[in-house]
Structure formats: structure tokens, C-alpha cells
Amino acid sequence: MPQQVPPxxxxxxxxxxxxxxxxxxxxxxxxxxxAMGEAIAAQVPTIxxxxxxxxxxxxxTVRYLVREAGIRQFLDVGTGIPTxxxxxxxxxxxxxxxxxxxxxxxxxxxAHSRALxxxxxxxxxxxxxxxxxxxxxxxxxxxxxxxxxxxQPVGLVLIGIMHHLRDDNDPRRIVATLVDALASGSYxxxxxTTPDFNPEAMRxxxxxxxxxxxPNVPRTFAETEPFFSGLELVEPGxxxxxxxRPDPGIQQDPRSVYVYGGAAxxx
Amino acid sequence: xxxxxxxxxxxxxxxxxxxxxxRLRTEAGISREDAGEVIxxxxxxxxxxxxxxxxxxxxxxxxxxxxxxxTDPGEIDTFIALAHEANVPGWxxxxxxxLPHWFRAxxxxxxxxxxxxxxxxxxxxxxxxxxxxxxxxxxxxxxxRRPEEIERRVMVRxxxxxxxxxxxxxxxxxxxxxxxxxxxVGGKKVLRAQIERLIDATxxxxxxxxVLPFTAGAHAAMVGAFSILRFADPDLPDVxxxxxxxxxxxxxxxxxxxxxxxxxxxxxxxxxxPEQTAEILGELLHDLG
Numbered sequence: 001m002p003q004q005v006p007p008x009x010x011x012x013x014x015x016x017x018x019x020x021x022x023x024x025x026x027x028x029x030x031x032x033x034x035a036m037g038e039a040i041a042a043q044v045p046t047i048x049x050x051x052x053x054x055x056x057x058x059x060x061t062v063r064y065l066v067r068e069a070g071i072r073q074f075l076d077v078g079t080g081i082p083t084x085x086x087x088x089x090x091x092x093x094x095x096x097x098x099x100x101x102x103x104x105x106x107x108x109x110x111a112h113s114r115a116l117x118x119x120x121x122x123x124x125x126x127x128x129x130x131x132x133x134x135x136x137x138x139x140x141x142x143x144x145x146x147x148x149x150x151x152q153p154v155g156l157v158l159i160g161i162m163h164h165l166r167d168d169n170d171p172r173r174i175v176a177t178l179v180d181a182l183a184s185g186s187y188x189x190x191x192x193t194t195p196d197f198n199p200e201a202m203r204x205x206x207x208x209x210x211x212x213x214x215p216n217v218p219r220t221f222a223e224t225e226p227f228f229s230g231l232e233l234v235e236p237g238x239x240x241x242x243x244x245r246p247d248p249g250i251q252q253d254p255r256s257v258y259v260y261g262g263a264a265x266x267x
Numbered sequence: 268x269x270x271x272x273x274x275x276x277x278x279x280x281x282x283x284x285x286x287x288x289x290r291l292r293t294e295a296g297i298s299r300e301d302a303g304e305v306i307x308x309x310x311x312x313x314x315x316x317x318x319x320x321x322x323x324x325x326x327x328x329x330x331x332x333x334x335x336x337x338t339d340p341g342e343i344d345t346f347i348a349l350a351h352e353a354n355v356p357g358w359x360x361x362x363x364x365x366l367p368h369w370f371r372a373x374x375x376x377x378x379x380x381x382x383x384x385x386x387x388x389x390x391x392x393x394x395x396x397x398x399x400x401x402x403x404x405x406x407x408x409x410x411x412r413r414p415e416e417i418e419r420r421v422m423v424r425x426x427x428x429x430x431x432x433x434x435x436x437x438x439x440x441x442x443x444x445x446x447x448x449x450x451x452v453g454g455k456k457v458l459r460a461q462i463e464r465l466i467d468a469t470x471x472x473x474x475x476x477x478v479l480p481f482t483a484g485a486h487a488a489m490v491g492a493f494s495i496l497r498f499a500d501p502d503l504p505d506v507x508x509x510x511x512x513x514x515x516x517x518x519x520x521x522x523x524x525x526x527x528x529x530x531x532x533x534x535x536x537x538x539x540x541p542e543q544t545a546e547i548l549g550e551l552l553h554d555l556g
Contacts, residue, residue, distance in 0.1 A: 009536060011529050025501045030525055111535030114542075115440040115475040116382075 007107040021081040043204030053257040057241040061189040078161030096120040105131040135177040153185035191261035231264035238262035282319035286375040289317040291335040382497040403453025477538035487533035
């Protein structure tokens with residue numbers, strides 16, 4: 001039984017995926033994660049709504065890609081702890097043959113995802129432990145080639161992760177590297193937290209997060225738009241995520257969720 | 268906690284008592300409607316009682332237990348004492364000697380769990396054992412080896428396994444030590460059939476099996492086997508179950524549960540990926556010759 005050296009799990013420091021789990025009411029978080037979650041909530045009291053809004057944005061965009069754009073394979077980076085409404089659940093509900101590769105850099109996410117995310121028999125769900133800051137490693141992982149056919153369109157999902165990249169990580173290059181590897185007709189869906197609607201709260205959030213060792217960079221509209229460069233944004237474009245094709249009957253002030261998002265097609 | 272705050276927030280204690288009442292009711296073949304009539308309540312109220320969503324009145328418990336055929340005053344008193352007991356974590360440990368024979372804490376908690384995570388060092392998880400493996404195990408481990416005792420235990424375990432044939436049964440994530448898969452409980456033939464059963468189980472949608480190989484060396488779970496039960500209700504804490512020779516321990520204090528959650532994640536990461544399990548079990552079969 002050959003084994004790679006597995007990563008060590010450290011629950012003594014907060015970890016982004018587990019802080020999200022705490023906000024979403026999950027049970028896979030530890031004291032350090034909860035302390036961070038609460039410290040951020042003190043800066044942004046609506047944080048749970050913000051996080052839930054990102055989950056529903058993910059569901060709406062994936063549904064759009066499956067139903068209207070015909071996408072059947074997904075690369076989701078920054079998966080998080082498995083919860084209801086993951087990419088494969090949304091996609092396979094409509095198209096059971098959908099294939100999803102999840103990527104996360106947290107070994108706890110690895111342990112839970114590979115054990116607890118069942119695929120439909122027709123589709124495929126796989127998981128790799130990798131970091132968005134090293135897109136070449138993601139693209140070069142043999143599991144990617146086993147799971148996705150890069151000659152066919154792919155939905156690249158970068159939701160709730162871009163703010164963890166610092167400017168010196170060169171996030172534009174990272175997104176471009178991934179998009180370049182995808183076939184024409186592929187889609188990028190991306191979200192990015194922003195200071196535009198509540199600068200003070202978002203400054204506070206970023207400071208608390210950075211203190212706890214989790215990078216956090218909110219970006220303005222002008223800083224976010226270039227992530228879609230060379231791609232064709234679908235209606236309604238890059239907007240506050242609550243305004244992106246909201247479900248019927250959902251009334252929410254778009255500026256109450258401090259996140260931009262959009263979906264764009266690779267020509 | 269005030270009465271207002273506690274309303275609608277199920278505790279493990281209420282959940283467990285509710286689960287006991289549900290089992291007693293269904294075993295007696297009584298509908299929720301009929302049970303409700305006896306305590307002047309709707310079937311919906313019975314449903315909520317059995318799911319630990321409302322607290323019990325002593326009078327109601329006495330009436331329901333009588334309806335379900337529990338007549339021993341001592342048993343009824345114990346049950347009521349449990350229902351009254353303050354909501355202290357691990358409350359039921361103190362009662363382990365007094366519990367009536369029908370009070371099966373673990374089995375009933377397991378039945379209402381949404382997710383069961385377990386690490387097994389020495390043996391195949393009970394939920395996946397073949398009958399022959401179970402019997403061999405019991406003959407080898409129990410002091411009380413009277414046929415009727417073994418029969419009783421086999422029946423309980425087979426009933427537990429029905430969880431996985433129900434539509435809404437729990438999800439099982441089991442990490443098995445390589446030692447558990449190599450020890451020939453019941454001899455080669457029994458172990459062979461047991462491993463074949465495990466290979467079949469890898470195809471079940473709600474079952475995820477991993478092997479922790481000898482090559483992993485020292486690991487976080489060397490303290491021994493454990494199970495972590497998770498319940499669908501977001502307000503219910505996970506419960507860790509540890510079995511001993513003469514008793515069992517239930518842990519629901521956050522710091523205890525988190526230690527085991529950490530260990531589970533660790534063996535999950537150090538174990539071989541679930542999608543390789545069938546192949547690894549196939550190799551073990553081959554080694555058995």
C-alpha cells in the first residue's frame with residue numbers, strides 16, 4: 001500500500017474552511033475557528049448572511065452553467081467542508097452525469113470531502129489537496145486528467161476564495177493560468193469581497209483575519225473586473241452577488257452583501 | 268437556561284428518551300394516533316416528543332410506558348428520573364447500572380444519527396459484520412457464552428444493520444486498521460466472507476470505508492476504537508462513544524468531542540482514499556489464499 005506523506009492537521013490555528021463551517025452552522029470547527037468567526041462577526045455583524053449569500057450565488061451560477069450553458073464538468077477551487085448545496089449536488093441534480101473536481105488546501109476538508117461526498121453512479125466526484133496559489137500544481141495533478149476532459153468546456157468555480165489571495169500572489173495571473181488551460185466555451189464563475197458598500201466594516205474584517213493568519217483582501221469593482229479579462233460576461237455582468245439573477249421572490253438589497261460576482265464565457 | 272430558551276432546543280437526553288419511546292411504541296405496534304389519544308395529544312405532538320423537540324410531563328410518560336407494556340415500577344421510575352435529570356453532559360453514565368434491560372442507549376442513538384464516524388482498530392465495524400463473523404467474535408470475547416445470550420446479541424446487531432437498507436438511514440464513515448482486516452476472526456473462511464461483505468459495502472451510497480495501513484506507522488488513533496455520532500439537528504452536539512469491558516462512555520463535552528473529531532480527521536487523511544478500498548480489500552483476499 002504505497003502512501004504519500006500526508007499533511008498534518010493543525011486545529012490550534014483558525015482555518016478559513018472551518019471558520020466558514022462555523023458561520024454556516026456546521027459542526028466541524030474548533031475553538032480557534034469559532035474565536036476567529038466571532039471576532040469577524042464583531043466587525044461585520046451580518047457575516048452569516050454574507051456567507052449564506054455566497055452559497056446561494058454558487059447554487060444559482062452552477063445551475064445556470066448546467067441548464068443554460070450546457071456545462072457538465074466543473075473545477076471548484078476552495079471547496080470548504082462539505083455542506084448542503086455543493087457544486088456536484090446542484091449540478092448532478094439536473095445532470096447526473098456531471099463530473100466535479102474539488103480542490104482545497106485544508107487536509108480536514110480533504111478527509112471529509114473524500115469520505116462524505118458521494119457522486120451519482122453516472123457522474124464522478126474527485127478531490128485533490130492543492131493551493132490556488134499554485135495553479136500549475138492543480139493543472140498538473142493526475143487526478144485532474146482522470147476526472148475532467150480539458151478538450152471539453154469546464155465550469156471553473158472560484159467562489160469565496162479570491163479574497164484569500166494577496167496582490168503579491170498575482171491573482172490575475174492565477175485566474176488566467178487556469179482559464180488558459182480550459183477549452184473554448186468554458187465558463188468562469190468568480191466572487192470577490194469588496195469594500196465598496198461598507199469600507200469600514202470590510203477594513204475591520206480584513207484586519208482581524210490577517211491577525212489570525214488568514215490573508216484577506218477585499219477588492220473594489222475596478223480591481224475585480226480584470227479577473228474576467230478576455231472573457232464574455234453573461235447578463236447581468238459583474239454585479240453585487242445578491243443582484244446576480246436572484247431567485248424569484250427573493251428581495252434583498254444588493255448592497256447588503258459585500259461581494260461582487262459574475263459568470264463569463266471563454267470565447 | 269430559561270424555559271423560554273430551552274423550548275424547541277432538543278438535548279441529547281430528550282432525543283435519547285424520545286428514541287426509546289419511539290422504539291417501545293413501534294415494537295408494541297401502536298400508532299402515533301393511538302398513543303396521542305392516551306395522553307390527550309395529537310400525533311404531531313407524539314412525533315415531536317419522539318424527536319426530543321418538546322419536554323415530557325411525568326404523567327404522559329407513565330401513561331405512554333403503560334400503553335407500551337412497560338409495567339415494572341422500578342423501570343418506570345428510572346425512566347422518569349432520567350427525564351428529570353438536569354441537562355449535564357454525560358448524565359447517563361451514572362445510571363448505567365440501573366438502566367432497564369430495554370434501555371439501549373447506543374443502539375437507539377445510532378438509529379437516529381445522521382452520520383456515524385468510526386475508527387476500528389481490532390475488528391470490523393459492527394454495522395458491517397457478517398453473522399458468522401459476529402458469532403465468532405462473541406464466542407471469543409464474551410464471558411457469558413450461553414447460546415441465548417449470543418443469540419440476543421446477534422439479533423440486536425442484525426437489527427442495527429437494517430439502518431443501511433432504510434432510505435433515510437445514516438451516513439457511515441469508517442476507518443479500519445489493517446490489523447482489523449488481517450486477524451482471522453472465525454478462521455480464514457469467515458474472514459474471507461467478511462472481507463467480501465466489506466467489498467460489497469464499498470458500493471453503498473451512504474457508506475465510505477477507508478483502511479489505515481500498517482505503513483502509516485504511529486497514528487493519532489492508537490488509543491483505540493471510537494465512534495462519533497452526529498445528529499441532523501444543528502443544536503445537538505456530536506456524541507463520542509467508547510466501549511469498555513464492563514461499561515461504555517459517552518462524551519458530549521465540546522473539548523472531548525473535538526479531540527476525537529481531530530483524531531478522526533487525522534486517520535481519515537492517513538488512511539488510504541475511499542476509492543481505493545475495494546482494491547485493497549481485494550489484495551487482502553488474495554493474501555488470505
